[in-house]
Each structure stands twice: as structure tokens, then as C-alpha cells.
Amino acid sequence: MHDPVAWPVTVNDTTLRDGEQTAGVAFTDEEKLQIARALDDAGVPEMEVGIAAMGDAEVAVIRAITRSGLRARTMVWARMSEIDLRLAARCDADLVHLAVPVSDIQITHKLRQGREAVLAMVKRCVAAARDAGLTPSVGLEDASRACPDFLLRVVETAQRAGAVRVRYADTLGLLDPFTTRDRIASLRSECDLEIEIHAHNDLGLATANTLAALHAGATHASVTVNGLGERAGNAPLEEVVMALRHLYGVETGVDTRTLPALSQRVAGAACRPVAANKCIVGEAVFxxxxxxxxxxxxxxxxxxxxxxxxxxxxxxxxxxxxxxxxxxxxxxxxxxxxxxxxxxxxxxxxxxxxxxxxxxxxxxxxxxxxxxxxxxxxxxxxx
Ligand SMILES: CC(=O)SCCNC(=O)CCNC(=O)[C@H](O)C(C)(C)COP(=O)(O)OP(=O)(O)OC[C@H]1O[C@@H](n2cnc3c(N)ncnc32)[C@H](O)[C@@H]1OP(=O)(O)O
Ligand SMILES: O=C(O)CCC(=O)C(=O)O
Structure with missing residues (x-):
């Protein structure tokens, strides 16, 4: 066994948010509820359950999930805007996650704003969330392409305004485990907040990068069942949970015997069959x-x-x-x-x-x- 990850690790399953963002995937309300229940029964401690800004129908199913008596903590995703915050506040989730691009590419060419405007948005929206009695987490979209000094300014602003967590998003899946480890170690040394790693799998490194981040001091890991998610997906729940156990002796609270059934449930609802050789849950891997x-x-x-x-x-x-x-x-x-x-x-x-x-x-x-x-x-x- 290698160096243990020395702090408790919380997996935050985002099958119902980033997983459902997979092009062509759409869960019915009943499927969302069933997946949430199945994740909860499996012992998943946290789950991101949807995007309030999608409108009343989505707010309704998010509320049905957050009010269904789950043991897991719930999170609702929102853009860094007052409008989204108001909608998210209706969702009764334990955490409101306010996300904002932090790379110059996205700040300039997507938001069509500047860095100072981003800082002002973070200060305003996080404080507003706090004032509304919510628990804000801040999403650092495209963090892996951001200027490190600016990233730190965003994090400091978020911390001062009352955020409890920052999520470091490798939005395009461009990191390798060595760089991830350096980046998260540096962030860890500069802030006291919870740090969530959100790794995408475009180069097949999402699980490796997630483990590297946890090694370097991240406290939370975004995962999805079967690695469902934008493009090539996110770090798979089953891989992160089993790798943490077998490489570092870290338990996540997830009952691993439930993983194949969870995998089948999500594959069925997503109409995304699991490859026979998909590790842990693929039909042929034993x-x-x-x-x-x-x-x-x-x-x-x-x-x-x-x-x-x-x-x-x-x-x-x-x-x-x-x-x-x-x-x-x-x-x-x-x-x-x-x-x-x-x-x-x-x-x-x-x-x-x-x-x-x-x-x-x-x-x-x-x-x-x-x-x-x-x-x-x-x-x-x-x-
Ligand atoms: C990296 C990620 O995964 S981020 C999550 C992405 N998920 C999704 O987009 C799925 C759900 N999305 C939706 O239902 C819709 O896109 C909505 C409801 C959020 C927004 O819909 P619309 O108002 O019609 O806008 P549209 O989707 O065309 O464009 C997005 C707008 O949000 C802005 N925006 C994007 N990210 C952020 C952010 N983090 N904070 C604030 N504003 C943002 C864009 O700049 C754009 O604004 P503009 O129209 O003023 O240029
Ligand atoms: O919530 C966030 O900030 C991350 C959003 C996301 O899914 C990503 O950047 O890949």
C-alpha cells in the first residue's frame, strides 16, 4: 500500500447533474428519484442532484429528491448569478454550488467579462447565499487553464464571502496526475476551505487525477456512476471508491457490493450500455x-x-x-x-x-x- 490519503474523503456523486449533461441523456423524474435513492442506499455521502436554472420542472424534481429523507447531503448547481441563486434557494439542498469560469479564455470569450467582474460576482453571490441562510460552495470552472494567481484571488474572495468549499474543475480533462498533485497541493497550502476535485476524462485520466488531488489535500471528489458526464465523462464512482480502498486503505462509506446494480440502473436510464471490459462493473472483468x-x-x-x-x-x-x-x-x-x-x-x-x-x-x-x-x-x- 502506498502513502495513505491522510484525511477523510467524501465522494460527491454528480450523476444527476454532470452525468445527465451527457449529450443525449435525459432522465425522467422517476428515474432521477430512483437513482438518488439507489445512491443513498449504497451509502454515497453526497450527491449533486441537478440545475435549478433549468426551470420549474427541474426545481420540482430536485425538491422531491432533497425532501425525500436521504441520508446523503445534497447539492444543487447554479451559475454565479442572483437569478440562479434565487432558483437554487427553492431547492432545499444542503449545499448551493455557485460556479463561475476562472480561465481568461472563458471569462473573455464566454462570459464576455473581465477578471474584476468575476471577483465582484463571487463576492456578491456568495455573500447573498450566506445572507439567505444557504451553505455556498464555489465552482471554479476551467480552473486547470486559469492563471494560478487569479485562481487564488477567486478562492480568497470566496472564502472571505463565506464559501465552505471550492471545486477545482478540470473542465476539459487536460491535466495529468503530476500537475494535478502540484496544483491542488498549492491550493491546499493557500486556503482552509474544503477542496473538491472535478476531473473529466477526455484523456482517460479522470480517476488518476482524482486520486492525485486527494493525495495532495483535496477533501471531496466529484464522481459519476459509470463515469457518465460531459463528452468522455467524469471520474467513475466505482473506480474512485475501489482505488481508494485498494491503493490507500481509505473507505468512502459506499457499500461496494451495490456497485454493479447501480451501474446497471444508470446505464439503463441513460441508455448508455456499459462496455464488457469496463473495470469493476463490466460484464467480462472477472x-x-x-x-x-x-x-x-x-x-x-x-x-x-x-x-x-x-x-x-x-x-x-x-x-x-x-x-x-x-x-x-x-x-x-x-x-x-x-x-x-x-x-x-x-x-x-x-x-x-x-x-x-x-x-x-x-x-x-x-x-x-x-x-x-x-x-x-x-x-x-x-x-
Ligand atoms: C462546465 C459545466 O458543466 S457548466 C454546467 C452546464 N450545464 C448546462 O448548461 C445544462 C443546463 N443548462 C440550461 O438549462 C441552460 O443553458 C440555462 C438554463 C442554464 C441557461 O439557459 P439560457 O439562459 O437560455 O442561456 P444559454 O444556455 O444559451 O447561455 C448560457 C448563458 O449563461 C452564461 N454563463 C455561463 N456560465 C456561467 C456562469 N458560471 N456564471 C454566470 N453566467 C454564466 C453565459 O455567458 C450565457 O450568458 P449570455 O446569454 O448572457 O451570453
Ligand atoms: O461546478 C463546477 O464548477 C464544475 C462544472 C463542471 O462540470 C466542469 O467544469 O466540468
């Missing part, structure tokens, strides 16, 4: 075919086990195919009660390889039995 691996697993599971699949309510599956070896074939025949003399093993293996190459799947039990019956006469074992 299946083994290669002869050397199967032999090793049969001798002692620790030979080829990253973690016990039972942790996520699953088990190893041994399948036969083009890469099988004798141990795997013997085990499969034994499981089916088919006595397999040594001289028949190479013949059966040959048939299995040909079969798997032709149909590009493992043989079913029936198919294996037929292949088995076919080789016995060749091995001189039946007439």
Missing part, C-alpha cells in the same frame, strides 16, 4: 480464459486476483476458448461431471480452439459436452 491464468487461479486465486470480486458482489468466471490450456479444460469437464482421460485433453483443446475461433464465443455447456463426446472415439476411448 472472466478468465487464458490457460496460464486459469491454471494459476485454480491453484490459488491470489495468483491473478486484483481484489476479491465478492467485494462487488461478483465472482470469477472461467471460460473456455482459443487460449485455454489443459487445466481449464479439465476443470470445465469436472464441473459438468464428464470424466476426461489425459489422452483426450489435447484433442478436446483443439476442438475448443477451433469452435471458439469459428463462433467467437466460449462454448456453452451443451456445446462443450458435444465437443467432448466427439473426441472420445478419436482418443480410442469409446467405439
Amino acid at each position: 472472466s478468465h480464459e487464458s490457460g496460464i491464468h486459469v491454471d494459476g487461479l485454480l491453484k490459488d486465486r491470489r495468483n491473478y486476483e486484483t481484489f476479491d470480486p465478492a467485494e462487488v458482489g461478483r465472482e470469477h468466471r472461467l471460460v473456455l476458448g482459443k487460449h485455454s490450456g489443459a487445466a481449464g479444460v479439465r476443470a470445465a469437464c469436472q464441473r459438468l461431471g464428464l470424466p476426461l482421460p489425459d489422452e483426450a485433453v489435447p484433442l478436446l483443446l483443439e476442438r475448443i480452439r477451433a469452435h471458439a475461433t469459428a463462433i467467437k464465443r466460449a462454448p456453452s455447456d451443451d456445446q462443450l459436452e458435444r465437443l467432448y463426446i466427439g473426441v472420445l472415439p478419436l482418443a480410442g476411448l469409446v467405439n
